[in-house]
Amino acid sequence: KRIYVAVFLAMCTVPMLFYPFSKSGAALEKRDPVKTPSLTADGMLNNDFSGECEAFLADRLPFRPAVLSAANAVKSGVFKSDAANVVTGRDGWIFCEASVADYMNTNALSDERLRSIAVSLSLLDENVTSKGGKFLFVPMPNKASVYSEFMPSRYRKANTNNLARLQSMLAANKVSHIDMLSLMNEKKSFGLYHKRDTHWNYYGALLGYYGITDAMGKKHKMYDDTDYVPKKIWRGDIDKMLYPFIGTRDYQYDLNISFEPFEFVI
Numbered sequence: 001k002r003i004y005v006a007v008f009l010a011m012c013t014v015p016m017l018f019y020p021f022s023k024s025g026a027a028l029e030k031r032d033p034v035k036t037p038s039l040t041a042d043g044m045l046n047n048d049f050s051g052e053c054e055a056f057l058a059d060r061l062p063f064r065p066a067v068l069s070a071a072n073a074v075k076s077g078v079f080k081s082d083a084a085n086v087v088t089g090r091d092g093w094i095f096c097e098a099s100v101a102d103y104m105n106t107n108a109l110s111d112e113r114l115r116s117i118a119v120s121l122s123l124l125d126e127n128v129t130s131k132g133g134k135f136l137f138v139p140m141p142n143k144a145s146v147y148s149e150f151m152p153s154r155y156r157k158a159n160t161n162n163l164a165r166l167q168s169m170l171a172a173n174k175v176s177h178i179d180m181l182s183l184m185n186e187k188k189s190f191g192l193y194h195k196r197d198t199h200w201n202y203y204g205a206l207l208g209y210y211g212i213t214d215a216m217g218k219k220h221k222m223y224d225d226t227d228y229v230p231k232k233i234w235r236g237d238i239d240k241m242l243y244p245f246i247g248t249r250d251y252q253y254d255l256n257i258s259f260e261p262f263e264f265v266i
Contacts, residue, residue: 018062025064025244034059069245076242080152086242093150093195094238099142103151105158114162118169125175136216137170137177139163143193146184178215183207196250197236203228203253229254 026033037052039045046052061067068084075083082088087095101107121137128135141163148157163181170177184192184207192204200208206223213220234252 015062019057019060022060022062022064024059025068026059065245069243069247072242084241086238087152087155089150089152091150091195093147094236094242095144095151096142096198096238096241099144099198100155102142102161102163103144103148103157104155105161107162109162109165111165114166114169117166118173118175121170121175121177122173134216135176136212137175138180138212139166139177141181141184143198145181146188147193176215178211180208180211183211191251194234194236194250194252196239196248197234198238201234201251201253202255206255223255223257227256229256 024033034055035052037046037049037056039049041048058064072083072086075081076086076088076094080088082097085097087097087100089095125135125137144151145161145163151157167177167179184204187207190203190207192200192207194201210220210222230251231254232249232251234250235247236250239247239250
């Protein structure tokens with residue numbers, strides 16, 4: 001019993017020795033770091049100091065990324081439950097929890113708010129066009145909207161959402177825009193989004209390039225004869241949230257594309 005108590009106390013004490021060298025894992029976990037607690041607040045004694053101090057120490061807990069990764073591996077990998085603001089989907093797909101509200105349409109904007117957005121965009125369109133420019137609004141669907149079949153069944157997809165309702169108002173206000181959701185749904189079998197990232201892969205970006213330049217009426221080069229070689233080299237941003245210590249690599253398309261040097265100007 002004495003040995004057990006000694007080992008337990010040692011396990012609790014050893015991490016304390018590493019606190020001076022430990023940093024916040026906020027960057028890996030895609031969140032803001034916990035602020036340093038203060039004894040005073042608004043010129044008075046800070047009654048929340050103990051709680052803030054506990055949160056500050058927990059944020060900088062030595063080996064925190066490894067501990068979180070191990071815990072999330074059990075939650076997400078074994079029990080397929082949500083963890084670290086990440087939704088565990090089917091067949092290795094994971095989604096950002098922030099997209100669930102849009103997926104289920106629980107964040108529905110009022111018609112007045114959407115109409116205000118459409119009118120504001122129409123004024124931008126009018127202003128740019130009057131100066132000889134070309135305006136194009138490109139609303140982007142999130143990954144769950146395109147690959148809803150990989151979302152967990154416990155989340156029920158709504159028949160409509162803010163994007164669909166907004167696009168009908170954009171058409172009514174004659175705002176130049178592109179329906180990226182329909183465009184991506186047509187090519188989704190190619191795999192346009194990373195399984196473990198919120199963003200397109202390089203093939204999805206190429207499709208977006210085609211869609212936007214076509215909608216702008218711009219001539220562009222086609223890369224239909226380009227080799228698309230999938231390589232398991234990508235570390236997704238959602239995967240970093242779930243496994244901040246050691247994560248799972250995702251496939252990325254290695255596009256064999258040669259191009260001339262260019263400059264991007266704002």
